[in-house]
Amino acid sequence: MDKGLSLRNVTITKDGVPLLSVHHDVRPGEVLTIMGPSGVGKSTLLAFITGTLAPDFVAEGEVWLDGHNVTHAAPHQRRVGILFQDDLLFPHLSVGANLAFGLQPGGTAAERKAKIAEALDEVGMSGFEDRDPATLSGGQKARVALMRMLLSEPCGLLLDEPFSRLDAALRAQVRDMVFDRARARALPVLMVTHDAEDAQAAGGVIITLGQS
């Protein structure tokens, strides 16, 4: 079956009032951007896809990932990666342990260590394994969060306003890095944002909510 992320006739309602409807396929390596002011339910759509929708919302439609219908799968078995505007690195774990949390089980301790070192190397942070995440700069945290997500080998990537907390100089840099890595791994990406610049930089289809 088709690779990529498919949203099939997805409609989310709250208290009987429809919030949004989306029907779209995101092919591997492509970015679909969903825009709209805050409060139109952009993040709700992501919660539906990750399986963490709050009980007061009702969703219809299906989510397919790499040819599997994951609409009713347990959240931790969906293989959907997500990045938020905050890095959300686990504060009780070192940088290396955060990455190990993401890394799929299997392999000897040495192999796992090597994979983590390689991931840190990929984003120019070699030797940061034992650091406390709270001591990193904003850009470094964003990079660790990205690599942690990628090490879990997701089949699709969701971005929830991922760059809005970063300052202008860092923003373009982190954004390029995220899109580059996703493209290199041929991941379908779904981004929600209210920032036109982010949407442009994504270079894919843009759906604007809250205007109909």
Add this chain to the structure above:
Amino acid sequence: MNSRRFLPLLPALTLLAMLGPVVAGLWGTLMPAFGHLPAAGLTGPSLDPFRDLFDWAGLPRAMLLSVSTGLLATSISLLIVMLVTAGWSGTRPFRVLERLLSPLLSVPHAAAAFGLAFLIAPSGWLSRLLSPGVTGWDRPPDLLIVQDTWGLTMTAGLIVKEVPFLLLITLAALGQADAKRSVTVAQALGYGRVTGWLKTVFPRVYAQIRPPIYVVLAYSMSVVDVAVILGPNTPPSLSVQIVKLMSDPDLAMRLEGAAAALVQLGLVIGALVFWRLGEVVAGRLGRRWVASGARGRFDPVVAEVALLAGVASALAVLLGLVVLTIWSFAGFWGFPDALPDQFTWRNWMRFGPGTLEALGETALIAVTVAMVALILTIGCLEAEYRYGLSFSARAVWLLYLPLLIPQTAFLPGLQTLMLNVGADVGRLPVMLAHLVFVLPYVFLSLADPFRAWDTRMGTIATALRASPNGVLWRVRLPMLLRPILTALAVGLAVSVGQYLATLLIGGGRVATLTTEAVALASGSDRRAIGVYGLMQTGAALVPFTLALLIPALVWRNRKGLRHG
């Protein structure tokens, strides 16, 4: 373990553990109060128990004592806390007072009461320090200060323990009341600090701290250990009389005890209703006061007096602990010497083995009960998170229910019920009885931090393919280590301080530090009381210290968790 089947049962199990004994106990009180006690060969219904009770000449005074200590202790400690917070919150003196008072929260009531007695008795430390220089006394004056007829010392003993409790509750409520900006606006409009705070912040704060205030009222009205130590004897307060009747070898006396317990319940309900009416009246007067636009001319004076009262209340407990310590090491200490002739280990050598045995029993009960309460609480909160359950405001009152029903109303009934069904008194029933009081406190202590945890951490961990249990064990619980240990310490302190539950349900056979210490009250061995009181305080205080130290140590290299 199959958590999918087990977890949803935990909220129900928790409610059962918390309310089951209360309901059973009330039932067990109701039956004998109307003359039905098969264990003693009596069958009802009859009104004789009430007739016997009303024949007791001390009843009106005992009832009055219960009501007056409850209302006075609650209103005075509330007044002190509100005015201190109004006048000083955000200032240095307030932070100092806050630091002084927070550890006092865990000092058991009995130890604080003994300390106060040793401080203000005619032969107490204060009298010794002032004699003969200031007072001219060379022997203790013949004054009835401790165990005074009107229960004023007992009321003071309750106030010094309730002030830290209400202050901590108020601090938690302040965070959500947007207090600082309201006071700033009020001050810009020309209002004094105290008046501005009372007119803008107080209504919001009071609405939040109302349940704990009711708990203080119900507790103060029915307290036993403080009443035994500081309260009058002839007649004693109603609660003490109930315990006396329940401990009588003559089983028939339990009928009268049960009737008294029902009267106690009625008194507490009546006092709560009275307090509620008082709120309405105060609200109406308060609105008129706000409308009058009075700016508060006497604010500085009010604030000074309140701070003085707050400091005095903190010092009463702190100096009480100091004088307990001195007595525990005292050799010969004649009046009016300020200090003993010599300090010695003899008292500790003599009472040490006994306290160690009681400490073992105390620790066994407290650790078991606090751990069970913690597990049930985490289970409830996790079930709430996973299944999107939410507790309504009404359900929160359920948590307070075991603390609002006077202990003296349902514990005697529980004991009688166990007697009727032939259940053995002993350690396990005592643990179950402790759980009734420990669970609400552990739950209330952990609920806010547990719910405040950023659930996006859970979403991220789930996206990293961690199972729900994985998220709980590997992310949420480690991140919440500090509030979890604090909740555990709260649970331990509550269990350590339990007197009535241990005494009645243990049938006198379970000897904890608290029951042993209170039992010493009738004697006058101040050295023994010093040793037991200190051990009791230590048993409650050490867990709190550990709850601060362990996270600081475990997460010493994790800046993100240092203030969490």
